[in-house]
Amino acid sequence: MDVAARNDLIRQLRQEVLSLQGFKRSLDEQKIQTGLSGLEAAFPNQVFPTGAVHEFISTRIEDATATNGFIAGLLSCLIKHNGVCVWVSARRTIFPPALTLFGIRPERIIFIDCKRQKELLWTVEEALKCEVLGAVIGELSELGFKESRRLQLAVEQSRVTGLIHRYQPKTENTVACVTRWKVKPLPSNLEDGMPGVGFPRWRVQLVKVRNGKPGFWDIEWKGGKFNYVAGETYPMQLPVRKAV
Amino acid sequence: MARYVAIWFRYLTTDWFTIRKPELKEIPFVLAAPKHGRMIVQAASLPACTKGIQQGMVVADARAIVPELQVFPEQPTLAEKLLKKLAEWCLRCTPVVGVDLPDGLILDVSGCAHLWGGERAYLKDIHGKLTGYGYHVRIAIADTIGTAWAVSRYGKISGLIPPHQQLQALLPLPPAALRLEQAVVEKLLKLGLYKIESFINIPRAALRRRFGTSMLTRLDQALGKEIEVISPVRPIEPYQERLPCPEPIRSITGIEIALKKLLEALCTRLTKEEKGLRACVLKCFRMDGNIQQVQIGTTRPSRNVLHLFKLFELKLSGLEPALGFELFLLEAPVVEALSVIQEAIWNSKEETNNEVIAELLDRIAGKIGATAIHRYLPEEHYIPERSIKLAASLQEQPLTTWSSDIPRPLQLLSVPEEINVMVAIPDYPPSLFHYKGAVHRVSKADGPERIEQEWWLQKGEYRDYYCVEDEEGRRYWLFRLGHYDSREPKWFVHGFYA
Numbered sequence: 063m064d065v066a067a068r069n070d071l072i073r074q075l076r077q078e079v080l081s082l083q084g085f086k087r088s089l090d091e092q093k094i095q096t097g098l099s100g101l102e103a104a105f106p107n108q109v110f111p112t113g114a115v116h117e118f119i120s121t122r123i124e125d126a127t128a129t130n131g132f133i134a135g136l137l138s139c140l141i142k143h144n145g146v147c148v149w150v151s152a153r154r155t156i157f158p159p160a161l162t163l164f165g166i167r168p169e170r171i172i173f174i175d176c177k178r179q180k181e182l183l184w185t186v187e188e189a190l191k192c193e194v195l196g197a198v199i200g201e202l203s204e205l206g207f208k209e210s211r212r213l214q215l216a217v218e219q220s221r222v223t224g225l226i227h228r229y230q231p232k233t234e235n236t237v238a239c240v241t242r243w244k245v246k247p248l249p250s251n252l253e254d255g256m257p258g259v260g261f262p263r264w265r266v267q268l269v270k271v272r273n274g275k276p277g278f279w280d281i282e283w284k285g286g287k288f289n290y291v292a293g294e295t296y297p298m299q300l301p302v303r304k305a306v
Numbered sequence: 307m308a309r310y311v312a313i314w315f316r317y318l319t320t321d322w323f324t325i326r327k328p329e330l331k332e333i334p335f336v337l338a339a340p341k342h343g344r345m346i347v348q349a350a351s352l353p354a355c356t357k358g359i360q361q362g363m364v365v366a367d368a369r370a371i372v373p374e375l376q377v378f379p380e381q382p383t384l385a386e387k388l389l390k391k392l393a394e395w396c397l398r399c400t401p402v403v404g405v406d407l408p409d410g411l412i413l414d415v416s417g418c419a420h421l422w423g424g425e426r427a428y429l430k431d432i433h434g435k436l437t438g439y440g441y442h443v444r445i446a447i448a449d450t451i452g453t454a455w456a457v458s459r460y461g462k463i464s465g466l467i468p469p470h471q472q473l474q475a476l477l478p479l480p481p482a483a484l485r486l487e488q489a490v491v492e493k494l495l496k497l498g499l500y501k502i503e504s505f506i507n508i509p510r511a512a513l514r515r516r517f518g519t520s521m522l523t524r525l526d527q528a529l530g531k532e533i534e535v536i537s538p539v540r541p542i543e544p545y546q547e548r549l550p551c552p553e554p555i556r557s558i559t560g561i562e563i564a565l566k567k568l569l570e571a572l573c574t575r576l577t578k579e580e581k582g583l584r585a586c587v588l589k590c591f592r593m594d595g596n597i598q599q600v601q602i603g604t605t606r607p608s609r610n611v612l613h614l615f616k617l618f619e620l621k622l623s624g625l626e627p628a629l630g631f632e633l634f635l636l637e638a639p640v641v642e643a644l645s646v647i648q649e650a651i652w653n654s655k656e657e658t659n660n661e662v663i664a665e666l667l668d669r670i671a672g673k674i675g676a677t678a679i680h681r682y683l684p685e686e687h688y689i690p691e692r693s694i695k696l697a698a699s700l701q702e703q704p705l706t707t708w709s710s711d712i713p714r715p716l717q718l719l720s721v722p723e724e725i726n727v728m729v730a731i732p733d734y735p736p737s738l739f740h741y742k743g744a745v746h747r748v749s750k751a752d753g754p755e756r757i758e759q760e761w762w763l764q765k766g767e768y769r770d771y772y773c774v775e776d777e778e779g780r781r782y783w784l785f786r787l788g789h790y791d792s793r794e795p796k797w798f799v800h801g802f803y804a
Contacts, residue, residue: 124780124802127717131804134716146663157718157801158682158694162710169697169704172663173680174670181674188673192666194659247804249749249779258752259775262804283804 080106080273096139097287098279101266106273112140113221115190115213117205117239119228119269126229128247128264130156133225134164135283137197140223141170145196148189150174152182152202165286183209190216190224197223203231210237242270248280248291263291307469309425311400311413312454313432314444315392318409319384320351325440335376338365348380352442385409392436393539399432404536410458412451412536419447425466448472451536452528456483472529477503484524490517545583545638547571554593554630558622561590561631565618566611568636573609582607582644588618590625591633598625603676604668605700606661607644613665617672664700684708688757690718690800712755713773715783715801722798725784732790735772739784741799746776754786773803 102108118133120126141147149156149171158168174189176182179202186200190213205228217224226239234242244267250260267278280291315321319337324330334354338345345365354375359368369375385408393403393411402414415428422428429445436443446457446465453472457465460483467475476483479502481494494517499505505513506525514522526532547568555561565588576582584607589599602617667679681697683704693709727736735751753772759765767788775781781803788795 123717124782127715127781127802127804130716134804146659148666155717155719157690157714157716159684159690159708159710160714160716160718160804162708163713163716168694168708169681169683171681172667173682174674175678175680176674184673185670188669189666192662194662195666247779247781249777250775250781257750259750259773259781259803262781263779264804 096136098281098290100290101268101279101281104268104271104274104277110139111240112223113217114240115210115217115224115226115238116241116243117210117226117228117237118243118245119231119234120245121230125244125246126227128262129227129243129245131164131262131283132243132245132264132266132281133199133227134161134166135288136225137199138165138286141166141196145170146194147171147197147199148174148192148195149199150176150182150185150189150201151199152176152179154201164283179204183212186224186226187212187216190222191220193220193222195222197225200224200226201229202226203229205231205235205237207235207237210239214238240272241268241274243267244269250282251291307449308414308416309419309447309449309469310451310454311415311429311432311445311447312406312451312458313396313411313413313436314458315389315409315411316442316444317349317352317355318388318441319349319380320354321441322384322388323378324351330376333376334359334372334374335378336365336368337380338377339380339382345377390539396432397539399428402536402538404538406455406536410455412455414536414538415447429465448475450528450530451534452485452524453530455485456528459483473506476528477501477506481505484521484528486517486521486524490521493517545572545575545581545641547636549634549636551632551634554627554632555634556627556630561622561625561627561634562615562619564631564634565622565636566615568634569611569614569618572636572638573611573614576609576638576641576644580643580645581641582609583614583638583641584608585638585640586614586618587637587639589635589637590627590631591635592627593629593632596628600624602668602672604664605671605676606664607642608665608668609644610665613668616665617668620669620672660700667700687760689760690714690757692760692763713803715773715781716804718783718801719799722785722800725797725799727784727797733770735774736784736797739774739797739799741782746780746782748774749777750775757785771800 096102096110102110105111118129120129137147147170154173154175158171161168161171174185176185182200182202186198189195189198205226213224246265248263248265250263252258252260261282261284263280263282265278266281268276270276282289282291320335330351332353334357335351336347336354336359337349339348347359347361347363347365347368349361350359354372357372359371365377389405389407389411393405396403396411396413400413400415400418404412406412419425419428422431425447429447433443433445444458444465446454446461446467448454448457448467449469449472453467453475456479457467457475460479461475480500481502482491484502494505510522523532527534549564549568551564555564583604585601585603587599587601589597591597600618600621602614602621608614671679681700682694683697683702684706685693685695686706687693725739725741727739729736733754735753736748738745738747751772751774754770756768756770758768769785769787771783771785773781773783782799783801783803784797784799786795786797
């Protein structure tokens with residue numbers, strides 16, 4: 063058996079394993095262009111998973127802002143021109159005019175402010191069931207496994223992308239989301255030592271991903287799209303815990 | 307046997323003015339409109355009339371009679387509108403009410419008066435209520451419209467004409483009481499026929515030859531020899547559906563079936579009339595006399611049974627059937643026009659999307675309240691708190707563009723938090739600041755961007771904004787309130803950059 067045939071076989075087997083693990087891929091699934099091929103390689107089939115629920119965790123307000131910045135970047139890839147997005151939160155601090163920096167028209171975002179956790183989860187689930195939305199963002203602190211499964215079941219029907227941002231959760235419990243992200247701000251850098259503050263720059267860490275490879279990347283939002291910080295074009299592997 | 311009531315509003319439009327402005331009650335005033343370059347009195351109030359001012363006078367002449375006369379512009383369609391409203395009000399007394407322009411109403415009251423305990427009490431009730439509202443009215447009841455009209459305008463006797471007595475009632479009245487044309491009335495007066503009794507016995511052929519057939523028709527109508535019909539105002543049928551149940555309904559399934567049936571019936575009617583409902587109430591009448599209701603609202607007119615049912619479904623659990631409901635009543639108090647939707651072919655994708663989103667928002671509004679839903683539009687202010695405004699509806703589009711020349715922080719604190727800073731040189735960004743118990747050393751900074759208070763809205767000192775980044779890469783939006791003078795200015799953190 064020559065090399066090409068063997069590679070082909072391995073690819074087929076991988077596909078089979080993926081489907082056995084419950085990873086479904088519909089034909090009409092939109093492929094979004096994040097412009098980050100290295101990051102996309104971490105996902106099964108090298109496609110950023112849409113029609114799924116992603117989880118973001120942040121502990122400090124500065125990290126939460128960086129996370130929201132990364133979410134806004136993803137959002138601009140997701141809703142493109144005319145999509146409408148629903149942003150559900152309990153204590154909202156997002157300043158809509160700032161979203162123009164990420165290529166989002168703020169009037170296309172509907173903010174829903176719920177006071178109670180129950181209402182918040184209900185609203186997120188109801189919004190995720192609405193097929194015509196571009197994306198649904200939920201800012202909440204606690205998310206149980208049961209509730210996350212409900213959200214996952216909702217998006218499996220509607221193929222809407224859900225981005226759940228958990229700010230200061232009590233525990234980082236297991237949830238039924240496809241990924242878990244952590245985003246932290248990085249010092250910005252301007253060319254030739256120019257004074258002032260540069261473009262937003264983050265360390266994006268993919269802590270968990272179903273059927274994929276975790277890793278972290280240094281990413282900058284520049285010129286209306288994601289860019290790797292120069293020199294860091296491939297995922298850096300997280301330290302692996304050694305078996306005792 | 308038919309009975310008719312004629313109501314004459316002697317000072318219809320001026321009474322309406324007096325009701326709205328009670329201080330005009332004792333003051334003579336007129337409503338006037340320009341005609342051939344002169345202001346002509348179109349209606350005069352009661353105090354003005356008693357001083358000799360009549361309709362058709364020139365305002366200058368009227369002022370000569372009453373120097374303190376007040377003049378208001380006349381609204382041409384006011385009388386018609388008022389009469390229509392009054393006619394709708396009169397539907398409480400009888401199902402058939404006609405408008406008699408320019409200043410009266412005709413009521414077909416056959417078989418109604420006994421409900422008020424006789425015709426006298428009936429007339430007294432109507433008269434009392436209308437007078438109570440502030441209108442000067444004269445009322446008459448008779449077997450024919452003509453007689454009732456004549457007695458209400460010209461009668462010097464009580465307005466109650468007993469059955470078959472119209473001839474006696476008409477005899478002492480002037481010819482104008484027969485609703486004749488002005489030319490015919492003048493001709494009659496010229497001939498010395500001042501009362502109806504002086505010409506009613508003249509042979510019909512002679513009357514027809516001299517005054518035309520219209521006069522005979524009017525006479526016959528007044529006497530009841532010719533039938534006269536009124537065109538009744540039609541009340542708007544309320545948008546409601548009823549469903550009585552032979553057996554009391556106790557289960558949620560039963561209530562849902564009832565609701566679905568009612569919604570289908572209501573939406574069929576709405577589709578026919580090209581309307582959609584904005585609010586809907588389901589009233590459930592319990593066997594023990596208790597009435598329970600659930601209410602829903604929609605952001606845009608809707609007649610989608612499924613959607614409305616879903617909105618109700620969220621609230622049905624609040625009903626307490628106890629022994630069971632025996633009657634369901636579905637009402638749509640607020641209804642708006644909604645054109646027929648062209649299914650699929652012409653419907654743009656965006657339009658359907660908007661509809662689905664509106665339905666989602668309805669559900670959310672029904673569950674947690676419409677105040678929870680916000681959408682923002684730009685407003686032209688530099689102060690960040692004022693640079694956005696709430697959109698009034700889902701369809702509202704921004705009138706100005708979002709300004710993007712200077713980047714704004716992604717998160718903005720609703721109330722700026724005060725911080726301690728160390729500034730090396732005035733008008734420079736701080737080199738170090740304390741925020742939430744941590745020390746941040748500033749490594750990069752942009753600014754200042756001075757934002758002045760808008761003095762026409764709010765007083766206060768200007769703010770100098772700086773975008774700073776600390777050594778770990780966290781980015782903040784700080785500002786200094788006011789300038790350096792004898793005291794140290796205060797510093798605040800107002801937002802965070804991504």
